[in-house]
Amino acid sequence: MDHIAVIGAGQAGATLVETLRKQGFDRRITLWGDEPLPPYQRPPLSKGYLLGEMARDRLLLRPASFYDDQRIELHTGSPVLSIDPAARTLTHGGGTMAWDALALTTGSRPRTLPATVGGTLGGVFTVRTLADIDAMAPAFREGAHLLVVGGGYIGLEAAAVARKRGLRVTLIESADRLLSRVSSPETARWFAEKHRAEGVTIRENATLERLTGTGRVDGAVLSDGTHLSVDAVVCGIGILPDVSLAQAAGLVIDDGIAVDGQGRTSAAGIWAAGDCCSFPWRGGRLRLESVPHAIDQAGVVARNILGAEETYEPRPWFWSDQYDVKLQIAGLNTGYDRVVVRDGDGRSHWYFHGDTLLAVDAMNDARAYMVGKRLIEAEQSPDPAAVADPQVPVKSLLPAA
The missing domain is CATH 3.50.50.60 (FAD/NAD(P)-binding domain)
Structure with a gap:
Protein backbone atom coordinates (compact mmCIF):
# COMPACT_ATOMS: atom_id res chain seq x y z
CA MET A 1 0.00 0.00 0.00
CA PRO A 110 -25.45 22.31 10.37
CA ARG A 111 -29.11 22.35 9.49
CA THR A 112 -29.99 25.81 8.25
CA LEU A 113 -33.14 27.88 8.08
CA PRO A 114 -34.58 27.86 4.55
CA ALA A 115 -34.36 30.97 2.40
CA THR A 116 -38.17 31.07 2.31
CA VAL A 117 -38.25 32.05 6.00
CA GLY A 118 -35.31 34.46 5.74
CA GLY A 119 -32.46 32.08 6.48
CA THR A 120 -30.15 33.81 4.01
CA LEU A 121 -30.47 37.27 5.58
CA GLY A 122 -27.38 38.86 7.07
CA GLY A 123 -27.13 38.39 10.79
CA VAL A 124 -28.39 34.78 10.68
CA PHE A 125 -25.71 32.39 11.87
CA THR A 126 -24.97 28.70 12.35
CA VAL A 127 -22.45 27.29 14.82
CA ARG A 128 -20.05 24.83 13.25
CA THR A 129 -16.82 26.27 11.88
CA LEU A 130 -14.26 28.85 12.94
CA ALA A 131 -15.52 31.05 10.09
CA ASP A 132 -19.05 30.80 11.52
CA ILE A 133 -17.88 32.04 14.92
CA ASP A 134 -15.71 34.81 13.47
CA ALA A 135 -18.72 35.98 11.45
CA MET A 136 -21.08 36.09 14.42
CA ALA A 137 -18.67 37.55 16.99
CA PRO A 138 -19.32 41.23 16.05
CA ALA A 139 -23.06 40.64 16.58
CA PHE A 140 -22.44 39.53 20.18
CA ARG A 141 -22.39 43.08 21.52
CA GLU A 142 -23.77 44.19 24.84
CA GLY A 143 -27.42 45.19 24.73
CA ALA A 144 -28.20 43.54 21.38
CA HIS A 145 -31.17 41.17 21.17
CA LEU A 146 -30.29 37.65 20.02
CA LEU A 147 -32.86 35.11 18.90
CA VAL A 148 -31.76 31.50 19.32
CA VAL A 149 -33.76 29.01 17.25
CA GLY A 150 -33.54 25.54 18.80
CA GLY A 151 -33.32 24.33 22.37
CA GLY A 152 -30.63 21.67 21.98
CA TYR A 153 -27.13 21.88 23.39
CA ILE A 154 -25.80 24.14 20.62
CA GLY A 155 -28.63 26.60 21.14
CA LEU A 156 -28.25 26.54 24.92
CA GLU A 157 -24.49 27.07 24.73
CA ALA A 158 -24.97 30.01 22.37
CA ALA A 159 -27.56 31.49 24.73
CA ALA A 160 -25.21 31.12 27.70
CA VAL A 161 -22.33 32.85 25.91
CA ALA A 162 -24.62 35.63 24.72
CA ARG A 163 -25.88 36.31 28.24
CA LYS A 164 -22.31 36.38 29.55
CA ARG A 165 -21.53 38.94 26.83
CA GLY A 166 -24.46 41.10 27.97
CA LEU A 167 -26.96 40.39 25.19
CA ARG A 168 -30.68 40.02 25.66
CA VAL A 169 -31.62 36.49 24.58
CA THR A 170 -34.86 34.91 23.46
CA LEU A 171 -34.76 31.16 22.76
CA ILE A 172 -37.57 29.42 20.91
CA GLU A 173 -38.09 25.66 20.81
CA SER A 174 -40.76 24.00 18.67
CA ALA A 175 -41.14 21.05 21.07
CA ASP A 176 -42.83 21.28 24.45
CA ARG A 177 -39.48 21.29 26.27
CA LEU A 178 -35.78 21.86 25.77
CA LEU A 179 -33.43 19.00 24.83
CA SER A 180 -36.38 16.90 23.73
CA ARG A 181 -34.33 14.57 21.50
CA VAL A 182 -31.42 13.96 23.82
CA SER A 183 -32.39 14.18 27.47
CA SER A 184 -35.03 13.46 30.07
CA PRO A 185 -37.66 15.98 31.18
CA GLU A 186 -35.74 16.19 34.47
CA THR A 187 -32.55 17.36 32.76
CA ALA A 188 -34.47 19.67 30.42
CA ARG A 189 -36.30 21.25 33.35
CA TRP A 190 -33.05 21.74 35.30
CA PHE A 191 -31.43 23.59 32.40
CA ALA A 192 -34.55 25.61 31.63
CA GLU A 193 -34.57 26.86 35.21
CA LYS A 194 -30.87 27.70 35.00
CA HIS A 195 -31.24 29.69 31.80
CA ARG A 196 -34.28 31.56 33.02
CA ALA A 197 -32.41 32.43 36.20
CA GLU A 198 -29.64 33.84 34.00
CA GLY A 199 -32.13 36.04 32.15
CA VAL A 200 -32.92 34.02 29.00
CA THR A 201 -36.51 34.24 27.77
CA ILE A 202 -37.50 30.70 26.78
CA ARG A 203 -40.55 30.09 24.61
CA GLU A 204 -41.43 26.42 24.19
CA ASN A 205 -44.01 25.17 21.66
CA ALA A 206 -42.90 28.17 19.61
CA THR A 207 -42.28 27.93 15.87
CA LEU A 208 -40.57 30.47 13.64
CA GLU A 209 -42.86 31.66 10.86
CA ARG A 210 -40.37 33.98 9.16
CA LEU A 211 -37.56 36.44 9.72
CA THR A 212 -37.94 40.03 8.61
CA GLY A 213 -35.49 42.55 7.25
CA THR A 214 -34.06 43.92 4.03
CA GLY A 215 -30.63 42.44 3.51
CA ARG A 216 -30.15 41.98 7.25
CA VAL A 217 -32.44 40.48 9.86
CA ASP A 218 -34.33 42.94 12.05
CA GLY A 219 -37.13 40.83 13.43
CA ALA A 220 -38.88 37.48 13.71
CA VAL A 221 -42.52 36.51 13.38
CA LEU A 222 -43.58 33.42 15.33
CA SER A 223 -46.37 31.05 14.35
CA ASP A 224 -48.71 32.57 16.96
CA GLY A 225 -48.29 36.00 15.36
CA THR A 226 -45.83 37.37 17.90
CA HIS A 227 -43.32 39.78 16.36
CA LEU A 228 -39.92 40.12 17.99
CA SER A 229 -37.42 42.84 17.18
CA VAL A 230 -34.00 41.15 16.97
CA ASP A 231 -30.47 42.12 15.99
CA ALA A 232 -29.13 38.63 15.20
CA VAL A 233 -30.24 35.00 15.00
CA VAL A 234 -28.38 31.82 15.88
CA CYS A 235 -29.77 28.68 14.28
CA GLY A 236 -29.20 25.64 16.50
CA ILE A 237 -31.55 23.07 14.99
CA GLY A 238 -29.14 20.18 14.67
CA LEU A 306 -3.32 -1.65 8.26
CA GLY A 307 -4.86 -5.09 8.86
CA ALA A 308 -5.78 -5.17 12.56
CA GLU A 309 -9.37 -6.49 12.15
CA GLU A 310 -10.66 -4.71 15.30
CA THR A 311 -14.38 -4.25 15.94
CA TYR A 312 -15.33 -0.79 17.16
CA GLU A 313 -17.07 -0.81 20.54
CA PRO A 314 -18.42 2.65 21.39
CA ARG A 315 -18.09 4.04 24.90
CA PRO A 316 -20.24 7.14 24.52
CA TRP A 317 -19.62 10.23 26.61
CA PHE A 318 -20.38 13.86 25.99
CA TRP A 319 -20.14 17.24 27.70
CA SER A 320 -21.51 20.76 27.58
CA ASP A 321 -20.45 23.96 29.33
CA GLN A 322 -23.12 26.55 30.16
CA TYR A 323 -22.48 29.45 32.56
CA ASP A 324 -20.86 27.88 35.64
CA VAL A 325 -22.28 24.44 34.85
CA LYS A 326 -20.30 21.54 33.41
CA LEU A 327 -22.65 18.85 32.15
CA GLN A 328 -21.03 15.44 31.69
CA ILE A 329 -22.97 12.60 30.10
CA ALA A 330 -22.00 8.93 30.16
CA GLY A 331 -23.77 6.32 28.06
CA LEU A 332 -26.84 6.56 25.83
CA ASN A 333 -30.29 6.93 27.34
CA THR A 334 -32.16 5.29 24.43
CA GLY A 335 -34.93 3.08 25.80
CA TYR A 336 -34.96 4.39 29.38
CA ASP A 337 -38.18 4.03 31.36
CA ARG A 338 -37.30 5.91 34.53
CA VAL A 339 -34.90 8.55 35.81
CA VAL A 340 -33.44 8.47 39.30
CA VAL A 341 -32.43 11.89 40.63
CA ARG A 342 -29.43 12.16 42.92
CA ASP A 343 -28.27 15.24 44.81
CA GLY A 344 -24.59 14.96 45.67
CA ASP A 345 -21.70 17.32 45.05
CA GLY A 346 -23.93 18.65 42.28
CA ARG A 347 -26.94 17.04 40.64
CA SER A 348 -27.13 13.87 38.56
CA HIS A 349 -29.86 12.05 36.68
CA TRP A 350 -29.49 8.29 36.24
CA TYR A 351 -31.35 6.61 33.37
CA PHE A 352 -32.58 3.06 33.87
CA HIS A 353 -34.43 0.52 31.77
CA GLY A 354 -35.89 -1.67 34.46
CA ASP A 355 -32.95 -2.19 36.79
CA THR A 356 -30.33 -1.72 34.03
CA LEU A 357 -28.33 1.50 34.08
CA LEU A 358 -28.11 3.10 30.64
CA ALA A 359 -26.77 6.62 31.11
CA VAL A 360 -25.98 9.40 33.56
CA ASP A 361 -26.34 13.17 33.21
CA ALA A 362 -24.12 14.87 35.81
CA MET A 363 -24.35 18.61 36.41
CA ASN A 364 -21.28 19.83 38.31
CA ASP A 365 -20.88 16.36 39.78
CA ALA A 366 -17.70 14.80 38.41
CA ARG A 367 -17.79 11.94 40.93
CA ALA A 368 -21.25 10.82 39.83
CA TYR A 369 -20.18 11.03 36.20
CA MET A 370 -17.03 8.95 36.71
CA VAL A 371 -18.83 6.30 38.78
CA GLY A 372 -21.68 6.10 36.27
CA LYS A 373 -19.26 5.85 33.34
CA ARG A 374 -17.34 3.02 34.97
CA LEU A 375 -20.54 1.12 35.75
CA ILE A 376 -21.92 1.52 32.23
CA GLU A 377 -18.68 0.44 30.57
CA ALA A 378 -18.53 -2.60 32.87
CA GLU A 379 -22.22 -3.33 32.11
CA GLN A 380 -23.01 -3.23 35.83
CA SER A 381 -26.01 -1.56 37.43
CA PRO A 382 -26.34 -0.12 40.93
CA ASP A 383 -29.42 -0.36 43.14
CA PRO A 384 -31.66 2.54 42.04
CA ALA A 385 -32.67 3.14 45.66
CA ALA A 386 -29.02 3.55 46.64
CA VAL A 387 -28.50 5.96 43.75
CA ALA A 388 -31.35 8.13 45.00
CA ASP A 389 -30.08 8.22 48.59
CA PRO A 390 -27.67 11.15 49.08
CA GLN A 391 -26.46 9.52 52.30
CA VAL A 392 -24.99 6.66 50.26
CA PRO A 393 -21.51 7.69 49.01
CA VAL A 394 -21.50 7.63 45.24
CA LYS A 395 -18.26 5.69 45.17
CA SER A 396 -19.91 2.87 47.10
CA LEU A 397 -22.17 2.27 44.08
CA LEU A 398 -19.19 0.60 42.42
CA PRO A 399 -18.89 -3.15 43.06
CA ALA A 400 -16.22 -4.20 45.53
CA ALA A 401 -12.91 -5.03 43.89
Missing part, protein backbone atom coordinates in the same frame (compact mmCIF):
# COMPACT_ATOMS: atom_id res chain seq x y z
CA ASP A 2 1.66 3.21 -1.20
CA HIS A 3 -0.91 5.94 -0.52
CA ILE A 4 -3.65 6.37 2.08
CA ALA A 5 -5.87 9.41 1.50
CA VAL A 6 -8.09 10.88 4.22
CA ILE A 7 -10.86 13.31 3.27
CA GLY A 8 -11.99 15.56 6.11
CA ALA A 9 -9.52 17.45 8.29
CA GLY A 10 -11.43 17.49 11.57
CA GLN A 11 -10.91 15.56 14.78
CA ALA A 12 -11.46 12.14 13.18
CA GLY A 13 -9.23 12.86 10.18
CA ALA A 14 -6.43 14.24 12.33
CA THR A 15 -6.60 11.25 14.68
CA LEU A 16 -6.63 8.80 11.78
CA VAL A 17 -3.51 10.11 10.05
CA GLU A 18 -1.62 10.44 13.32
CA THR A 19 -2.54 6.85 14.25
CA LEU A 20 -1.35 5.56 10.88
CA ARG A 21 2.09 7.00 11.56
CA LYS A 22 2.14 5.73 15.15
CA GLN A 23 1.29 2.27 13.85
CA GLY A 24 4.32 2.31 11.60
CA PHE A 25 2.86 3.14 8.20
CA ASP A 26 5.74 4.93 6.47
CA ARG A 27 4.39 5.54 2.97
CA ARG A 28 2.40 8.44 1.56
CA ILE A 29 -0.48 9.97 3.59
CA THR A 30 -2.61 12.87 2.35
CA LEU A 31 -5.18 14.73 4.46
CA TRP A 32 -7.73 16.91 2.68
CA GLY A 33 -9.68 19.72 4.33
CA ASP A 34 -12.15 22.29 3.03
CA GLU A 35 -11.14 24.93 5.56
CA PRO A 36 -7.93 27.00 5.35
CA LEU A 37 -6.61 25.96 8.78
CA PRO A 38 -5.01 22.73 10.01
CA PRO A 39 -7.35 20.51 12.06
CA TYR A 40 -8.72 22.33 15.10
CA GLN A 41 -11.00 21.79 18.08
CA ARG A 42 -14.66 22.59 17.52
CA PRO A 43 -16.18 22.42 21.04
CA PRO A 44 -14.40 25.57 22.30
CA LEU A 45 -15.67 27.61 19.35
CA SER A 46 -19.08 28.30 20.88
CA LYS A 47 -17.65 28.61 24.39
CA GLY A 48 -14.19 29.99 25.21
CA TYR A 49 -13.35 31.24 21.73
CA LEU A 50 -16.61 33.14 21.23
CA LEU A 51 -16.24 34.58 24.74
CA GLY A 52 -12.78 35.84 23.79
CA GLU A 53 -11.13 33.66 26.42
CA MET A 54 -9.28 31.37 24.01
CA ALA A 55 -6.80 32.45 21.32
CA ARG A 56 -7.11 31.09 17.79
CA ASP A 57 -3.76 29.25 17.87
CA ARG A 58 -4.90 27.29 20.95
CA LEU A 59 -7.69 25.77 18.87
CA LEU A 60 -5.25 23.80 16.72
CA LEU A 61 -5.06 20.09 17.50
CA ARG A 62 -1.42 20.11 16.38
CA PRO A 63 0.81 22.92 15.13
CA ALA A 64 1.13 23.08 11.36
CA SER A 65 4.74 21.90 11.66
CA PHE A 66 3.55 18.56 13.06
CA TYR A 67 2.21 17.47 9.66
CA ASP A 68 5.47 18.35 7.96
CA ASP A 69 7.46 16.53 10.64
CA GLN A 70 5.27 13.43 10.22
CA ARG A 71 5.43 13.61 6.40
CA ILE A 72 1.66 14.02 6.21
CA GLU A 73 0.66 16.02 3.15
CA LEU A 74 -1.94 18.42 4.53
CA HIS A 75 -4.12 20.07 1.87
CA THR A 76 -6.03 22.90 3.54
CA GLY A 77 -8.60 24.94 1.68
CA SER A 78 -8.71 22.08 -0.83
CA PRO A 79 -12.15 20.49 -1.09
CA VAL A 80 -12.24 17.10 -2.79
CA LEU A 81 -14.75 17.31 -5.62
CA SER A 82 -15.42 13.63 -6.24
CA ILE A 83 -14.18 10.12 -5.59
CA ASP A 84 -14.14 7.15 -7.93
CA PRO A 85 -14.25 3.84 -6.02
CA ALA A 86 -13.61 1.71 -9.11
CA ALA A 87 -10.60 3.68 -10.36
CA ARG A 88 -9.47 4.44 -6.78
CA THR A 89 -8.98 8.11 -7.51
CA LEU A 90 -10.08 11.42 -6.04
CA THR A 91 -10.56 14.65 -7.94
CA HIS A 92 -9.64 18.02 -6.46
CA GLY A 93 -9.15 21.53 -7.78
CA GLY A 94 -5.72 20.71 -9.10
CA GLY A 95 -6.48 17.43 -10.84
CA THR A 96 -6.86 13.73 -10.03
CA MET A 97 -4.91 11.63 -7.55
CA ALA A 98 -4.76 7.84 -7.13
CA TRP A 99 -5.04 6.17 -3.72
CA ASP A 100 -4.73 2.63 -2.40
CA ALA A 101 -6.99 3.14 0.63
CA LEU A 102 -9.35 6.01 1.33
CA ALA A 103 -10.95 7.13 4.60
CA LEU A 104 -13.91 9.49 4.72
CA THR A 105 -13.96 11.65 7.85
CA THR A 106 -16.17 14.36 6.41
CA GLY A 107 -18.02 15.09 9.64
CA SER A 108 -21.32 16.92 9.59
CA ARG A 109 -22.90 20.17 8.54
CA ILE A 239 -26.60 18.77 12.24
CA LEU A 240 -26.62 16.35 9.33
CA PRO A 241 -23.88 13.88 8.39
CA ASP A 242 -21.89 15.14 5.41
CA VAL A 243 -22.39 12.29 2.96
CA SER A 244 -22.27 14.21 -0.32
CA LEU A 245 -19.06 12.68 -1.69
CA ALA A 246 -20.02 9.17 -0.59
CA GLN A 247 -23.54 9.43 -1.97
CA ALA A 248 -22.36 10.73 -5.34
CA ALA A 249 -19.92 7.82 -5.52
CA GLY A 250 -22.70 5.28 -4.93
CA LEU A 251 -21.79 4.20 -1.39
CA VAL A 252 -24.60 2.89 0.81
CA ILE A 253 -26.08 5.63 3.02
CA ASP A 254 -28.08 4.80 6.15
CA ASP A 255 -28.26 7.75 8.55
CA GLY A 256 -24.77 8.58 7.40
CA ILE A 257 -22.25 6.55 5.43
CA ALA A 258 -22.98 2.93 6.33
CA VAL A 259 -19.95 1.06 7.65
CA ASP A 260 -19.47 -2.36 9.19
CA GLY A 261 -18.16 -2.92 12.68
CA GLN A 262 -14.60 -2.37 11.52
CA GLY A 263 -15.28 0.83 9.59
CA ARG A 264 -15.49 -0.48 6.01
CA THR A 265 -17.99 1.17 3.68
CA SER A 266 -19.86 -0.66 0.92
CA ALA A 267 -17.00 0.11 -1.52
CA ALA A 268 -13.78 -1.89 -1.39
CA GLY A 269 -10.85 0.10 -0.09
CA ILE A 270 -12.99 2.91 1.37
CA TRP A 271 -13.46 3.41 5.11
CA ALA A 272 -15.24 6.00 7.23
CA ALA A 273 -15.14 7.31 10.80
CA GLY A 274 -16.69 10.01 12.98
CA ASP A 275 -19.92 12.02 12.68
CA CYS A 276 -20.38 11.15 9.01
CA CYS A 277 -21.03 7.42 9.42
CA SER A 278 -23.34 4.95 11.10
CA PHE A 279 -22.22 1.56 12.39
CA PRO A 280 -23.86 -1.65 13.70
CA TRP A 281 -25.04 -1.42 17.31
CA ARG A 282 -27.36 -3.70 19.28
CA GLY A 283 -29.20 -5.05 16.27
CA GLY A 284 -29.59 -1.67 14.58
CA ARG A 285 -27.39 1.19 13.48
CA LEU A 286 -25.98 4.06 15.49
CA ARG A 287 -24.44 7.38 14.55
CA LEU A 288 -22.69 9.40 17.24
CA GLU A 289 -21.81 13.09 17.25
CA SER A 290 -18.99 13.64 19.72
CA VAL A 291 -15.27 14.26 19.93
CA PRO A 292 -14.51 11.10 21.98
CA HIS A 293 -16.33 8.95 19.43
CA ALA A 294 -14.46 10.57 16.53
CA ILE A 295 -11.13 9.89 18.24
CA ASP A 296 -11.92 6.30 19.22
CA GLN A 297 -13.47 5.20 15.93
CA ALA A 298 -10.78 6.89 13.83
CA GLY A 299 -8.10 5.06 15.79
CA VAL A 300 -9.80 1.72 15.18
CA VAL A 301 -10.23 2.46 11.46
CA ALA A 302 -6.57 3.46 11.08
CA ARG A 303 -5.44 0.19 12.63
CA ASN A 304 -7.90 -1.78 10.51
CA ILE A 305 -6.68 -0.16 7.29
